[in-house]
Amino acid sequence: MKGGALLREDGRVANSTADGILVLAGTPIGDVGDAPPRLAAELAGADVVAAEDTRRLLRLASSLGVTIAGRLVSYFEGNESARTPELLTALTDGARVVLVTDAGMPSVSDPGYRLVAAAVEAGVRVTSVPGPSAVLTALAVSGLPVDRFCFEGFPPRRPGERSRAFAALADEPRTLVFFESRHRLADTLTAMAAAFGADRAAAVCRELTKTHEEVKRGPLGSLAEWAAEDGPLGEITLVVQGAPPRSATVTAADAVELVAEREAAGVRRKEAIADVARDLGLPKREVYAAVVAAKASEGVVD
Numbered sequence: 001m002k003g004g005a006l007l008r009e010d011g012r013v014a015n016s017t018a019d020g021i022l023v024l025a026g027t028p029i030g031d032v033g034d035a036p037p038r039l040a041a042e043l044a045g046a047d048v049v050a051a052e053d054t055r056r057l058l059r060l061a062s063s064l065g066v067t068i069a070g071r072l073v074s075y076f077e078g079n080e081s082a083r084t085p086e087l088l089t090a091l092t093d094g095a096r097v098v099l100v101t102d103a104g105m106p107s108v109s110d111p112g113y114r115l116v117a118a119a120v121e122a123g124v125r126v127t128s129v130p131g132p133s134a135v136l137t138a139l140a141v142s143g144l145p146v147d148r149f150c151f152e153g154f155p156p157r158r159p160g161e162r163s164r165a166f167a168a169l170a171d172e173p174r175t176l177v178f179f180e181s182r183h184r185l186a187d188t189l190t191a192m193a194a195a196f197g198a199d200r201a202a203a204v205c206r207e208l209t210k211t212h213e214e215v216k217r218g219p220l221g222s223l224a225e226w227a228a229e230d231g232p233l234g235e236i237t238l239v240v241q242g243a244p245p246r247s248a249t250v251t252a253a254d255a256v257e258l259v260a261e262r263e264a265a266g267v268r269r270k271e272a273i274a275d276v277a278r279d280l281g282l283p284k285r286e287v288y289a290a291v292v293a294a295k296a297s298e299g300v301v302d
Helices: 038-043 053-062 080-092 113-121 134-142 160-169 185-196 220-230 250-264 269-280 284-298
Strands: 022-024 047-051 071-074 095-098 127-129 149-151 175-180 199-207 214-219 236-240
Touching: 022 038, 022 047, 038 053, 038 095, 038 127, 038 175, 047 053, 047 080, 047 113, 053 071, 071 080, 080 095, 080 175, 095 127, 113 127, 113 214, 127 175, 134 175, 134 199, 134 236, 160 185, 185 199, 185 220, 199 220, 250 284, 269 284
Parallel strands: 022 095, 022 127, 047 071, 047 095, 149 175
Antiparallel strands: 175 236, 199 214, 199 236
16 A cells, blocks of 8 residues: 655655555646646555546546546545545555545635544644645735735525625625635625625636636626626636724714714715715714614604
C-alpha cells in the first residue's frame, strides 16, 4: 500500500510505510490549465481518490494525462455522512486518501468538512494541494476592498430566512462573498438591495476563468434589475462591499430630526427613513425604530 507516500523533488509520489494521510487537492474552477502541478502526481499516487463527481474527475485526469491506479469512490453531499467512516478506516490503516471536489478547494462550501474533522479527531495527518479558489479570484477582480473580508457561502433558499440572514449582515464592515445559483440570483440581489441598501456596491462574477467569464459591477439595485432582465448563466460568485463606518457623533435624535425635515419637504416617511439611514450610515431598522419611538413619545399615532 502507498499509504503515507511523499512527493519527491521531481514531483512524483514515493512510497513509504508511514501512517495514512488525507490530502485535500484543489481542482480548476474553470480553465484546466490552472490545475496545480502537484495535482497530477497526487491523483496518480493515491491509494484512494474520493471525488464529488467521479465522471468529472476522470475527464480532468484524462486532460492532465493521469491514470488513477488507486480506488476511486464518490464523496458528495448525499453520501458524505455514510462514506466518511469508510474513508477514515482507510486512513487509519495507512492509506493515502486524496479528496477532490468539482471545482476549487474541498470543504469550502463543498464536501470534505466531515472527513477533515474525523481525520483530525483520529490523529490522522491532513495536508493540501493548494489550488484555484472562486472566493479569492472573485475578490481580486471585483474592484472592492479586499483587506478584510468574510465568506458566507450560499444564502438560504427560502425568502424569509434569506432576508433575515442579510439583515443580520447589514452592519458587517468587511467585504462579503457569497456563492449563488443562477436561478436565484435576481431574488438574492433584490433581497440584498433591501437589506444593505440599493446603492451598496457589488460585483457579480460568473464563469470565472472560463471562456464566457464576466464581471458585472455596480450598485445592488441596478444589478438586481440586470439579473432579472438578462438571467445570466453559469457559476456565480457575489462580492458585496461592507457597510460604511458609522459616525460616532450620529445619534437617534439626529436621525429623527432629519427624517422630520424630509417629511416636511414632502418626502414620504419610508423614503425619508431610507435616505437618512443611507446618509448617516445607519441601519434602516434603527432609524425606523427611532422615528416610531419619537412619535409615540409625542403622542402621535399614525
